[in-house]
Amino acid sequence: MSKYHVSTTINGDPVEYLCEPEQTLLDVLRDELYLTGSKEGCASGDCGACSVLVDDRLVCACLALGAEMGGKKIETIEGMADGDELHPLQQKFLEHAALQCGICTPGFLVAAKSLLDRNPDPTEEETRYWLAGNLCRCTGYDKIIRAVLDTAAEMRSGK
Amino acid sequence: MEEMRYEAPDSLDAAVAMLSDAGEAGRVLAGGTDLLVQLRAGMVHPGLVVDIKNIPEVRAISEEGGGFRVGAAVTGAELGEHAGMCKAWPGVVEATELIGSTQIQGRATMGGNLCNGSPAADSVPALIAAGAVASVIGPSGQRDVPVEDIIIGPGKTSLEKGEFVVSFKFPDRPAHSGDAYLRFIPRTEMDIAVVGAGVNITLDDDGVCQAARVGLGAVAATPLLVADAADALIGSTLDDAALEKLAAAASAACKPIDDKRGTIEFRTKVAGVLARRAALIALDRAKEGR
Numbered sequence: 001m002s003k004y005h006v007s008t009t010i011n012g013d014p015v016e017y018l019c020e021p022e023q024t025l026l027d028v029l030r031d032e033l034y035l036t037g038s039k040e041g042c043a044s045g046d047c048g049a050c051s052v053l054v055d056d057r058l059v060c061a062c063l064a065l066g067a068e069m070g071g072k073k074i075e076t077i078e079g080m081a082d083g084d085e086l087h088p089l090q091q092k093f094l095e096h097a098a099l100q101c102g103i104c105t106p107g108f109l110v111a112a113k114s115l116l117d118r119n120p121d122p123t124e125e126e127t128r129y130w131l132a133g134n135l136c137r138c139t140g141y142d143k144i145i146r147a148v149l150d151t152a153a154e155m156r157s158g159k
Numbered sequence: 160m161e162e163m164r165y166e167a168p169d170s171l172d173a174a175v176a177m178l179s180d181a182g183e184a185g186r187v188l189a190g191g192t193d194l195l196v197q198l199r200a201g202m203v204h205p206g207l208v209v210d211i212k213n214i215p216e217v218r219a220i221s222e223e224g225g226g227f228r229v230g231a232a233v234t235g236a237e238l239g240e241h242a243g244m245c246k247a248w249p250g251v252v253e254a255t256e257l258i259g260s261t262q263i264q265g266r267a268t269m270g271g272n273l274c275n276g277s278p279a280a281d282s283v284p285a286l287i288a289a290g291a292v293a294s295v296i297g298p299s300g301q302r303d304v305p306v307e308d309i310i311i312g313p314g315k316t317s318l319e320k321g322e323f324v325v326s327f328k329f330p331d332r333p334a335h336s337g338d339a340y341l342r343f344i345p346r347t348e349m350d351i352a353v354v355g356a357g358v359n360i361t362l363d364d365d366g367v368c369q370a371a372r373v374g375l376g377a378v379a380a381t382p383l384l385v386a387d388a389a390d391a392l393i394g395s396t397l398d399d400a401a402l403e404k405l406a407a408a409a410s411a412a413c414k415p416i417d418d419k420r421g422t423i424e425f426r427t428k429v430a431g432v433l434a435r436r437a438a439l440i441a442l443d444r445a446k447e448g449r
Contacts, residue, residue, distance in 0.1 A: 004165060021165040021208070022198060044196045046349075048262055057236060057265040063195045064266065065188070067165040068210055111261065132348040133260020 004067040010035070011079025019066035026050045028066035029076060037077035037106045041135070048134035051107035052076050058114040060133075077106035080113065089113055089151045096147040100138035108134045112148045120156055124149060167210040171296050171325060174209055179298045179321035181207040187323045189217070189232040190266035192259065193275040216325050217270070220244065225331030231270025231293075231324040236261075238269070248329055249444060250338030250357055250437070254285035257342060260349055270324045273306065276314040279352045279377035283310065285340040287374030287384050288357035290330050297322030307374070307384040335362040337444025339437040342376070343429050345420075352377045353421040356409065356433035358441045360392060366446070368392045373405070373438075378413035378430050385412040388434055397442045405438055406431030 003018040010033070019028050026043075029035045029052070041047035043062045050061040053075040080087045089112050092098070099105045108131065115122055115130045122130065127148050128141070136144060168174045178185040184206030188194055197203045211217050217232040220241050227244055235255045238244055245252050258267045258281050272282045273293070286306040293304045298321045306327070311317050318324070338359035344350035355376030363369050373388035387408035395401030415426035 002162075002164075021163045024195065043199055045192055045259065045263055048260065051262055054265070057234070058262050059265040060262045062199075063190075063192050063263075065165060065191065065195070065208075065210075068167070068188075068191075068212070070167075114261075129348060130261050133262045 006066060006070050008069045008072050008074055010074045011076060017066070021065070021067055023066045024062050025052070025054075025064040025066050025069060025074070026061035028069075029061060029074075032066075035076055035078050038110075039103050039106060041103065041107075046133075046135070047104070047107075048111060048131075049104050049107040051110045051134065053110065053114060056114075058111055075110070077110055080109060087113065088155055089116070089148065092147040092151040092154070093144070096143045096150065098139065098143040098147040104134060104136045104138075108136070108144055112144075112151075115148070116152055116155065120152060122149070122152060163205060164207045165210065166207065167213045169213045169215075171214055171216060174211055174214060174323070175296055175298060175321060177207065177209050178323065181205075181209075182320055185209060185321070187211055187274070189271040190234060190268040191271075192263050192267045193271060211323065214325075219326075223328065227329045228294075228326050229269065229329065230326045231273075232268045235259075235264040235267050235269075239264070244329075247332045248285075248289055248338055250340045250359065250441065251282070251285045251289050251291070251329070254340035254342075254355070254357060255282040257281045257340075257352075269327060273309055274316055274318065274324060276310050276312070276316050278310070278313055278379060278381055279355065280310075280382065281340070281342060281352055281355055281376065283382040284355045284357035284374030284376040285338065286327065286357075287382060288338055288340075288359040288372045290359070290372055291327045292330075293327055294325045295322050296325050301325075303328070307382070310381045312380050333361050335364070335366075335445045336360065337441040337447070339440035339444065341433045341437045341440070343421075343433060351420065354378055354426050354429045354433055355382075356430060356437045358392075358434060358437040360397070360438070360441050360445055362442075362445045366396050368395055368397060368401075373409065373434055375409060375412060375430055375434070378415045378426050380414070383412055385409055385434075388412065392438065397438055402435045402438060406435045409434035 039049035041049035186205035188210040217230040342352040342355040357374040361370040371389040371392040391404035410431035
């Protein structure tokens with residue numbers, strides 16, 4: 001089977017990989033590049049556990065082909081913390097106990113960061129709609145929403 | 160099973176040549192939010208996937224002849240960020256933005272929503288109401304096809320082998336025009352339409368409806384253009400009597416199925432209700448002088 005050679009940028013670093021034509025971006029991230037932070041939940045675009053950014057656009061990595069990513073800029077959960085320093089969203093998720101089993105958490109964090117990058121002062125309703133494509137089966141959503149809104153408030157105050 | 164190949168041509172001619180050569184084995188990839196699910200589920204086994212997103216014409220929004228031309232692979236998120244389309248065609252934009260989550264909006268396209276052929280596709284009744292015309296290219300050249308003539312049955316389109324939709328032309332927008340799309344779902348987000356209704360009107364300076372188009376979704380084997388519903392509005396000020404006639408005509412056009420999302424009786428009734436409500440939103444927008 002012929003493989004596709006793809007040159008891309010992942011979390012700021014140039015990355016080259018080989019993939020099969022039917023491998024999704026999620027398959028490539030997890031199985032070829034061992035970036036296993038992005039999770040596979042439904043594999044049909046319903047749960048958001050595989051949320052990543054492609055050229056600054058929030059997408060499900062399970063619904064894109066690895067072969068499509070030539071020249072694209074990909075950002076995953078692995079690029080969110082600055083070394084050992086957590087992103088404020090990650091810190092607030094811990095403080096608010098906004099996770100239980102944790103499978104949905106990387107997707108929620110990537111999606112929430114993409115919201116705050118676009119809108120530093122979202123309403124609760126805007127936040128809930130933005131995150132409607134991320135499903136959590138453990139803690140429910142209240143703590144997650146509160147963590148995101150609290151992060152937004154703290155980042156606005158410049159702390 | 161045949162091995163799948165992936166190609167991403169950068170011109171329309173190259174894409175047409177690849178799809179023509181592939182015949183039945185070829186599939187077009189735009190946003191992939193339907194195709195990748197179908198691939199994963201084993202519902203389709205294409206020998207060739209042609210990714211059209213590197214072709215400039217399918218990714219652009221441009222002004223043309225007083226209206227807009229929108230590439231078939233423009234994403235919902237990109238459409239919603241285009242000030243000109245939001246102002247001229249808020250009903251089309253709101254319908255397209257109802258497709259899936261934020262993540263889906265980052266990839267899903269109007270061309271894909273149409274060519275997937277679902278009777279419940281949210282953007283399609285709004286495109287039909289808008290009078291959008293699809294520019295289709297294929298081995299025998301380019302042709303213009305009204306959106307209502309593309310879907311001919313669930314999952315089936317009138318596109319010939321090797322053909323695909325390049326872009327949609329939205330007509331010139333006269334003063335006092337407005338459009339709107341509403342759908343019924345049992346949730347507030349992330350669901351498939353039980354009924355969808357798109358209404359597009361143009362008023363004269365006295366507020367009398369000069370032109371109207373009404374599109375319905377999820378109430379028949381294909382999305383519908385309902386001429387009788389539009390005729391109920393034309394010549395009226397969208398008074399109660401006209402809106403009653405609109406609702407009756409919309410309901411009369413329904414040939415729905417019973418399924419877990421809604422019964423025949425429910426869908427038929429709700430089609431009239433939504434057409435009426437969408438008409439009132441379109442009326443407000445038309446009066447705002449759009």
